[in-house]
Structures are given as structure tokens and as C-alpha cells.
Amino acid sequence: MNLRIYISQKLSTEQIAKKYGCNHVTIIYKMGKYGIKSRGHLGLTPPIKISKEKLEYLYHGRKLSAVKIAKILHRSKGGIERKINNFNIPTRNVDNRACKYKKFDFSGDLSEKAYMIGFRIGDLYITQTKNLILAHCSTTKRNQIRLIKNLFSPYTPSHIAIAKRGTFEITTHLNKTFSFLLPKQDDIELWILENPQYFWAFFAGYSDAEGSLHLSRINKGKYIKNCATFEISSYDKNILRKLSAGLSQFNIQSKQPYVCHPKGTPCVYSKYFSSDDSWRLVVSRKDCLWKLINFWEKYSRHKDKQTAIERVRRNIILRNQLPYCHKINLSVPKII
Numbered sequence: 001m002n003l004r005i006y007i008s009q010k011l012s013t014e015q016i017a018k019k020y021g022c023n024h025v026t027i028i029y030k031m032g033k034y035g036i037k038s039r040g041h042l043g044l045t046p047p048i049k050i051s052k053e054k055l056e057y058l059y060h061g062r063k064l065s066a067v068k069i070a071k072i073l074h075r076s077k078g079g080i081e082r083k084i085n086n087f088n089i090p091t092r093n094v095d096n097r098a099c100k101y102k103k104f105d106f107s108g109d110l111s112e113k114a115y116m117i118g119f120r121i122g123d124l125y126i127t128q129t130k131n132l133i134l135a136h137c138s139t140t141k142r143n144q145i146r147l148i149k150n151l152f153s154p155y156t157p158s159h160i161a162i163a164k165r166g167t168f169e170i171t172t173h174l175n176k177t178f179s180f181l182l183p184k185q186d187d188i189e190l191w192i193l194e195n196p197q198y199f200w201a202f203f204a205g206y207s208d209a210e211g212s213l214h215l216s217r218i219n220k221g222k223y224i225k226n227c228a229t230f231e232i233s234s235y236d237k238n239i240l241r242k243l244s245a246g247l248s249q250f251n252i253q254s255k256q257p258y259v260c261h262p263k264g265t266p267c268v269y270s271k272y273f274s275s276d277d278s279w280r281l282v283v284s285r286k287d288c289l290w291k292l293i294n295f296w297e298k299y300s301r302h303k304d305k306q307t308a309i310e311r312v313r314r315n316i317i318l319r320n321q322l323p324y325c326h327k328i329n330l331s332v333p334k335i336i
Contacts, residue, residue, distance in 0.1 A: 012076050048075050052087040055080075059089060103132075103156045106177040110191075113180060114198040115205035115299060116151065117189075120181045121236065122209025124148075128182060133174040135181065138167045143303040145170050147208065151301065186238045188246075196335045199246050204299035206243070210234050213293070213308040215315060227319070228312040230283040230292055233260055237279040244281055250333075252291050255282040287328040290316050294332050 005011050013031070017024040031038070050073060058064050058072070066080045073080070084091065106113070120126060123144070125136045137148055145168045149158045158172040174181075192198045210233070215226045232240060240257040247254050261267070261278035283292055293309045300306055319325045 014076065048073060048079055048083050050083065052089065055083060055087060056089050059084065060092070063092070101157050101173075103173070103175040104154065105175060106155065106180075110195075111197055111201040111299070114192050114201035115301070116181060117192070118202040118205025118207075119147075119151070119209050120205075121184055121239065122206050122234070124181070124209075126181045126184070128179070131176065133176060133178045133181060135172045135174060135178075137170050138163070139170075140167055141304065142168070144168075146303065147301050148172070186236045188239055188242045193242065193246060196250075200295045200335060201299045203243060203246070204296050204301070206239070207232060207296060208300055208302035208305050211296075211305070213305070213312050215311070226315060227284070228286075228289055228315045230289060230312075231280060233278055233280045235276045235278060237277070240279050240281045247283070247288075247292070250291060250295070252283060252288040253285055254288070255284075257281045286316055286319060286326070290328060290330065291333045295335065298335070 005016065011019075013024040013027040017027045020027075055069070058069050059066075064072075066077050066084070070077045070080045120135075123137055123139075127134045127136075135148070135152065137144065139145065145160060148170050149160070152158055152172045152174065155174060155178075156172060158170050161169045163169050188202060192202045212231050213228060214231075215228050217226055232243070234240065237257060244254045244257055257279045259277045260280040261274045263274055263277050265274050266272075267274055283289055289312065293312055297306065297309050300309065316328075317330065320327055320330060
């Protein structure tokens with residue numbers, strides 16, 4: 001580590017730290033260890049010439065950080081911070097502190113809001129700091145990460161990391177206009193239930209997180225066929241009941257939500273036990289499933305779910321052509 005560049009090239013301690021991939025405090029420690037005096041002591045650093053009014057305007061008026069002001073004045077961040085203290089300029093509180101990435105307010109689109117609420121209840125962990133809403137998800141599915149990244153990309157970038165256990169960890173820092181994501185309740189708000197578009201947007205968000213579509217081989221007399229089924233299994237029994245009631249408004253019949261895994265029973269493919277009763281909503285009738293996948297597809301953002309929807313669509317079309325199957329109307333339903 002050549003610290004003489006501090007004198008010869010007049011680099012700052014922060015610039016040297018960046019060059020060697022360490023903290024500027026480490027550079028200051030090393031300089032003291034090797035007897036290298038700071039330029040301030042050598043009289044090589046000219047004083048920062050800025051009035052209190054101008055510094056206050058940059059810091060409070062334009063809300064620039066000390067780092068940005070330092071770049072404008074070609075001085076160090078520490079020097080700007082000392083100048084702020086010397087002028088007795090009040091520092092900004094946490095709520096007004098500058099963030100690394102700019103954060104935009106939520107658009108106000110209610111369909112988007114309904115989708116986000118549904119997806120949040122299903123798969124997002126939301127917490128709040130003093131001035132930020134933190135959305136976090138841990139998953140092994142790449143398309144889940146892409147969904148979340150794209151969902152919040154109009155508002156701020158997301159941070160993605162890979163944990164030691166092999167899962168993808170994605171965290172997004174949002175501003176307070178996303179506080180509607182904070183509640184995690186076993187309920188669907190009335191404004192969502194009363195509007196068909198908002199209902200299906202919520203359904204898509206919740207189903208992108210919790211729903212599944214699969215094909216099962218069944219024997220029916222002398223015939224063997226693949227039949228598609230839609231399922232949601234979760235602890236949210238009230239949400240499942242309201243979804244079932246909402247689906248019936250579109251003539252989509254579902255089995256009444258029932259307990260599929262009682263509390264305390266082993267979870268499937270896991271050493272853990274169910275912490276509460278797990279409930280299940282099922283739609284399997286061909287005509288009902290046809291309506292459901294067409295409505296879901298309109299609002300779905302999950303690539304894996306869209307692939308499953310297409311697979312089920314092909315299955316229903318094929319079954320509809322078989323001579324021993326009941327024919328249904330395959331026109332695309334419209335949301336009223």
C-alpha cells in the first residue's frame with residue numbers, strides 16, 4: 001500500500017481507500033503508523049471558502065448530501081461536515097436524509113395497488129424504518145426475483161444477493177407512499193371486493209405468490225386423461241373464503257375452503273410442523289378453470305405462473321376435443 005500518493009498525487013484519504021478497497025479510517029490509521037502527516041497539518045489544504053448562507057442553501061435548500069457538496073467544492077466529505085458543524089447548521093433528521101437511490105412516490109393506480117397488496121400478503125416481508133418501507137423476499141425461484149424487481153423498478157432499484165443457503169434475497173427500500181403494504185391481515189378490503197378489476201388484480205397478486213396449477217392423471221372408466229387443477233394453500237382462511245365468494249360472482253365454482261393440514265402436522269417435504277391450520281381453495285371444473293386462467297392471465301406478472309396458465313389452456317382445449325368429454329364454450333370471458 002503506497003501511502004505516499006497522498007502527498008505526491010494529492011489524493012484524499014477517501015480516494016486512497018477506494019483505490020485499495022478499504023475504509024478511509026484504515027488509511028488514516030496507516031498514515032499515523034508510518035508518520036505521514038495530513039495535508040492540513042502541512043498547510044497544503046486550502047481552507048474551504050464558502051459562506052454559511054450558501055452552505056445552508058446547498059445542504060437544506062437543495063438537500064444535497066455532504067458528499068455531493070464536497071464534489072462541487074472539490075473538498076473532502078469530512079471537511080464539509082466540519083464546516084457544517086462550525087457554522088452551527090442543523091443537520092437533517094433521518095426523515096430528510098439523502099438516500100443513495102432516488103425514490104419515487106407510488107403511482108396511485110388502484111389495480112397496481114390491489115396486485116401489490118395481494119402479492120405482499122402472499123410473499124413479501126414488509127418492515128418500516130423511520131423514513132423507509134422495506135420490502136424483502138427470500139426465494140429459490142429466479143422468476144420470483146424478476147417479478148419483484150420489475151414490480152418496484154419504476155420507483156427505486158432493488159438489491160439482490162445470494163445467501164449461503166443458496167436462496168436469492170431481494171430487498172427494496174421504498175418511500176412512505178407505500179405504507180399501504182405494511183398491514184398483513186387475513187382479510188380483503190372492501191374497495192377491492194366491490195370492483196371486478198381490483199378483485200382480479202388482487203387475485204393475481206395473491207395467486208402469483210401462493211397459487212399453483214398442475215396436471216393430474218386420472219382414470220375414468222376405460223379412459224385415462226390429464227386434468228388441470230388450480231389450488232391455493234395458506235393460513236389465510238378468511239382471504240380464501242372471500243376469494244371463493246368472489247369467484248362465484250363470475251360463475252366460477254370452487255370447493256369450499258377446507259383444512260388440508262391441521263395445526264401441528266408435519267409439512268410436506270419438510271422437517272417442520274404446521275404452526276396453524278393450513279387451508280386450501282380448489283377449482284377443478286373445466287369451464288370454471290377456463291374462466292379463471294383467462295382472468296388471472298390478464299393481471300399476472302409471474303413468468304412461471306404464465307407458463308403454467310398456457311399449459312393448462314392447452315390441456316383444456318385438448319380435452320374439449322375428446323369425444324367422451326363434455327364440451328364447454330372456449331370464448332375468452334370479459335371482466336364487466
